[in-house]
Amino acid sequence: MINTTSKRKLEHLKLCAESSVEARNVTSGFEDVILVHRALPELDMDELDLSVDFLGKKLQAPFLVASITGGHPDTFPVNAALAEAVEELGLGIGVGSQRAAIDDPAQEASFRIVREKAPNAFVYGNVGAAQIKEYGLEGMEKLVAMIEADALAIHLNFLQEAIQPEGDRNARGCLAMISEISSSLDVPVIVKETGAGISREDALKFLDAGVAAIDVGGVGGTSWAGVEVYRTREKGDGLSSQLGDLFWDFGIPTAASIIESKVSLPIIATGGVRTGVDIAKSIALGASVASAALPFVGPALEGKAAVVRVLSQLLAELRTAMFLCGCGNISELGQASTVITGWTLQYLTQRGFNVKDYSSRDFL
Numbered sequence: 001m002i003n004t005t006s007k008r009k010l011e012h013l014k015l016c017a018e019s020s021v022e023a024r025n026v027t028s029g030f031e032d033v034i035l036v037h038r039a040l041p042e043l044d045m046d047e048l049d050l051s052v053d054f055l056g057k058k059l060q061a062p063f064l065v066a067s068i069t070g071g072h073p074d075t076f077p078v079n080a081a082l083a084e085a086v087e088e089l090g091l092g093i094g095v096g097s098q099r100a101a102i103d104d105p106a107q108e109a110s111f112r113i114v115r116e117k118a119p120n121a122f123v124y125g126n127v128g129a130a131q132i133k134e135y136g137l138e139g140m141e142k143l144v145a146m147i148e149a150d151a152l153a154i155h156l157n158f159l160q161e162a163i164q165p166e167g168d169r170n171a172r173g174c175l176a177m178i179s180e181i182s183s184s185l186d187v188p189v190i191v192k193e194t195g196a197g198i199s200r201e202d203a204l205k206f207l208d209a210g211v212a213a214i215d216v217g218g219v220g221g222t223s224w225a226g227v228e229v230y231r232t233r234e235k236g237d238g239l240s241s242q243l244g245d246l247f248w249d250f251g252i253p254t255a256a257s258i259i260e261s262k263v264s265l266p267i268i269a270t271g272g273v274r275t276g277v278d279i280a281k282s283i284a285l286g287a288s289v290a291s292a293a294l295p296f297v298g299p300a301l302e303g304k305a306a307v308v309r310v311l312s313q314l315l316a317e318l319r320t321a322m323f324l325c326g327c328g329n330i331s332e333l334g335q336a337s338t339v340i341t342g343w344t345l346q347y348l349t350q351r352g353f354n355v356k357d358y359s360s361r362d363f364l
Helices: 004-018 073-089 099-103 109-117 129-147 158-163 174-184 200-209 224-234 238-246 254-260 276-285 294-302 304-324 342-350
Strands: 033-035 052-054 057-059 063-065 092-094 122-128 151-156 189-193 213-215 267-270 289-292 338-340
Touching: 004 073, 004 099, 004 224, 004 294, 033 276, 063 073, 063 304, 073 092, 073 109, 073 294, 073 304, 092 289, 099 129, 109 129, 122 129, 129 151, 129 158, 129 174, 151 174, 158 224, 158 238, 174 189, 174 200, 189 267, 224 238, 254 267, 254 276, 254 342, 267 276, 276 289, 276 304, 276 338, 289 294, 294 304, 338 342
Parallel strands: 063 092, 063 289, 092 122, 122 151, 151 189, 189 213, 213 267, 267 289
Antiparallel strands: 033 338, 052 057
C-alpha cells in the first residue's frame, strides 16, 4: 500500500517532467551578471583545475545534482541513473525528501540506491523543516544512516506548504530545532530553500544556529508553487490553485540571493542554473558550488548516459568560461571581476549591498 506522501512524490516528478514549472515572469538574475572577459588568459584550457573541496569531500567540479526524488518504487531507476552519472564524473548529489521513507520504511530502497550506485560521491540527505520537530534528532540520524549521507539538508519549502492543500504551515520552533540538529548530528547540516531564495536576515539566523552551509534555492528555476497549481487544478481545488498562481514567482532571484547569503558560510547556488556560465557566475558572486535539478529529470528517465551527457556539457561550458576569465582554478574564479547590472543591481543597491567591489577586484 503506497502512502499519501509517496503518491505525492510521484505526482511531483511527473509534473516536473511533463509540465512547464519554471518561474514565469522573474528570472534567476544571471543575465544581469557579466563576467569580465580576459582577452589573453595566459592559461592552457586543458589544464584548468575544476576540483573543489566542499564540506570535507573533494569534488571534481563545483556542481551537485540537487534533490529530485525518491519515496516511490517508480523513482528507483531515476535515482539510480542520477547516482551512476555523478559517481562517474566525481560530482555530488542530493536525494529527494526522505519523509516518505520515514512514513513507510518500504520506500527506503528508492533512497539507498543513490549510495549504492555512488559509493564515493558526496551525497546529502534531505528532510523538510516542517517535519524536523516531529522526527527529532533520532529521526535525523536515521535519515543520515539510511544513505550513509555526507551531509543532511533541511529544506525550507514553506511557500509550497502554504499552497499545498495538505501542507504543514506551522513554522514555529524550526530554527531552534535546526540549531539543535546542527550541534548534535555527526554530519554537516545544510539549510536549503526550494525556490524562493534566502535573505541576509535569515542567513544570519542560520549562521547563529550553527549550520554548515546555505543552499539559496532562489527564484528562477522550478516554482513549487507552480507545481502545486497543476496538482490542485487536477483535484478541483480552486483556492489553492489561485494561491499558487499568485505566488508562482514569489521570492528572491538566485543571483541576488547568493550575495544576500554571504555570511561566512559555504553557499550552494540553486535556482535557474542552466549552463556552465551560470555556474561560473554563481562562484564569482560568492557560491562554493552550484546545483540544479530540473534539467536532469528528463535525462534521468532515459538513463545514466543521458545524464552524463548533460552534465558533461555543463562542465565543458564551465571550463570555457573559466578560461575566458583567466581563471586557472575555482579559487581564482571566486575572485573573478564581475559587473552586476539591471534589476539585480537595483535590488542589491536598495538592499544596501556594495556591488562595486565585484567589478574592480584586480585593482584592489
